[in-house]
Amino acid sequence: MSNPLEKYQKLGLKEALSRIYRYPKACKELSFILRGAYNKLPKNVQALIFQDTLTAFRLLPPMQTSSAVSAAHLLLQSAEASLPKQKKNLAITEFKHAKVAFKRHSKSCQDAKGTVQLPQDVLIHIFSFLDMPSLVSVELVSWSWNLAASDNHLWQSQYNVFFGNYMNSSKTKVQQSNKVVKDKKHALLQEDEASQNCVDWREAFKRAYIGNSSKNLTSDRGFCGHCNAVVWLNNLKCSNVHCGLKSQKQIKHILPSQVVEYLLEDRSPMISSSDSDSESDEESISRLWAYPKHLQL
Secondary structure, eight states: OOOHHHHHHHHOHHHHHTSTTTHHHHHHHHHHHHHHTGGGSOHHHHHHHHHHHHHHHHTSTTTOOHHHHHHHHHHHHHHHHHSOHHHHHHHHHHHHHHHHHHHHHHHHHHHTTTSOOOOHHHHHHHHTTSOHHHHHHHTTTOHHHHHHHTOHHHHHHHHHHHHOOHHHHHHHHHHTOTTSOHHHHHHHHHHHHHHHHTOOHHHHHHHHHHHTOOTTTTOOEEEETTTTEEEEEETTEEOOTTOOOOOGGGEEEEOHHHHHHHHHSSSOOOSOOSSSOSSOHHHHHHHHTOOOSSOOO
16 A cells, blocks of 8 residues: 555645636545544655645635635634644644735626637536536536536436436337337337436436435545555546546445545545545535525625
């Protein structure tokens, strides 16, 4: 098993902090590491954790979402509770500077309303590469992003990823029915296609998501058996482009508290994520779907 330094570097927190859709999760994970592991780790790992904490505060101003601000506040509280006096003071100073810059950036964004923005079809194409938690997060950025991220086809794709391809299953059912004549099969397929156009896929995903109330759907982290490391997940799969894993069975979904275990112990995290999370399924799900529509900066 890798040593703590190699394990921490493989977490990729610095890179995750630079991405608007992962910033809150990375801050939360860093907060858990500060509180649960900082004082137990070697000096070289402590130095990296401290630098990533400062980086998180420096990257706050352009984030411009309430979840980013809340995550930065949580990280500050963990830094105050865990860091030695000198480093704690540096972290507090960096956070104060970040809050001032955040307010200035917010004002400049408000003044820039009405400027040219990317066309909706371009935004939708870009958002098609995002995973589900990221798609939910970008809805908070601006009114135009919220509109694009609510596109029905985007959520149909997310539904297919999480719960199976609706259209393929409909075709299979029709093709397997030997009693249905060819013309009727064609009519049924057309009916399926027409009915899909009337489906609100975001609402359909929400209902299926709540019905499958599992933290496996909300977790952005997993332990990849192929990479032998904690990795970020994109649509329930390892985000490592070099990963040769073709099956999700070797992915163990984990929580921030289990990342702490991963750093401190010479073993992989536990498979189950239900025992150590401080949030209930209902709380996680209600927050995920509590985002209002038609937001503006």
